[in-house]
Amino acid sequence: MLQSNQEEAAGAKVASQVFSPVAAVRSHRWTYCGVDRCAPGPCLRCSGWPSSAGFLLDFVSYPVIKGFTSAAAVTIGFNQIKALLGLQNIPRQFVLQVYYTFCKIGETRAADAILGLFCLIFLVGLQQMKKSIPRSHRMESFSVRISHLIVWTAATARNALVVLFAGLVAYSFQVMGSQPFTLTGATPQGLPPFQPPPFSKVTPNGTVSFQKMVQAMGDGLVVVPLMGLLETVAIAKAFASQNNYQIDSNQELLAMGFTNILGSFVSSYPVTGSFGRTALNAQTGVCTPAGGLITGAVVLLSVAYLTSLFYYIPEAALAAVIICAVAPMFDAKIFCTLWQVKRLDLLPLSVTFLLCFWEVQYGIIAGVLVSGVLLLYPIARPRIKVLNHGALVIQPASGLNFPAIEFLRETVYKQALSGPQLHSVILDCTHVSDIDYTVVLGLSELFQEFQHKRLSFIFTGLQAHVRQVLLAANLEGFCSFPSLNDAEKILKEEPCSPREVFFDDGSENILPTSGIIQ
Known part of the structure; x- marks a missing residue:
């Protein structure tokens, strides 16, 4: 409710990427450092508090934002191919993901591929149907207006309809004693306790002190807040530009700070803006930050009471929903536009786009640095x-x-x-x-x-x-x-002597014998 962006949703990708290597090496002690049951959590959350620092994020240029959003659309969309085809044991890193996906293409599960393709066609069809629906008028008959309402509701709720339909299909096969689809599987039920984050943690190997927690996080204490702020505002600017409204960078930082501070009391990861969830909100038709309240309430109720139903949702259906949500964010025209308008701006766009395939945070930082160099070069070498x-x-x-x-x-x-x-x-x-x-x-x-x-x-x-x-x-x-x-x-x-001084205010000439700077 505090943010100015209409659709932006929260996610934990940056924190996951930063802390995953730490947890993998020292999982018996440091997993709690990723989850905010540790005391440093609120420190990460406070990164959103300096609400007057939003002007710094104005240095994230439009080419950087477009490079980030286009790369994110590709990486997120391709990340769903493995679920769409039913492939297993595919790495998360994009380059390795592409390699192993093509290597294992022969292991595609036919049922997952057919269901995923059908869901994609169904989603695209409903999306185009929504765009082509004419506006209803009061002069039209009641039946026509009801028909418009039904079609509009079905097109708007297309994601939920696809997931529901796919879940029913999977449940039907389960009842018949066979299951050709890859399912989401069991989801733990219940909500985490509401409690202050502890300043130490007792493990089988002893007590982990606050100081050791901070040392284990290392540069993550700086990287997570910085990357979180950059990613949050980059996502907000991208969708604000696409949907023609203004955002307040300071307000976005304040909202993310509040979200993270409160999240530390329920064992939350450090969250930033989520590209996939925000794209899903935009495609669904969310128009105000109040959409986050509805989403949050539905998630809480689902986790508390409906987790048993999640078991039957096919991963291919979820993959189709995400692919359709992020696909419109890939902007191929921006490359042609910058080539015609100012070719030098293709440099930060390309750097951001390519490095985001490696890691999102590296891509954004590199793009901002390249934009900064292009900004500073005319200052250092003026015409x-x-x-x-x-x-x-x-x-x-x-x-x-x-x-x-x-x-x-x-x-x-x-x-x-x-x-x-x-x-x-x-x-x-x-x-x-x-x-x-x-x-x-x-x-x-x-x-x-x-x-x-x-x-x-x-x-x-x-x-x-x-x-x-x-x-x-x-x-x-x-x-x-x-x-x-x-x-x-x-x-x-009369040529001017080096010692003569002329003033444009009409005062007398002054002949200084020495200067302060010599």
């Missing part, structure tokens, strides 16, 4: 226009920050010495809105180098804030003009 109007004119086309000062110095120094004999170099700062101390220090070194060569270094078009910073630094030989035309006009009349 610089070089003109020659009697004096050498250098015009940075964007801001001037500390990563760019060395590039600017090299450009200015190279142009000043490679051309004909010059008396003045003009730095047109019309587009420079801010500078820092590193930039001031670099400009000071330029002053000194040009003074040794008897060249004037002149500023034009300084904005008030930038000019104030340079004046506060008290650069020796500082020379400023309101505009490039003013500087050229004065220089034509």
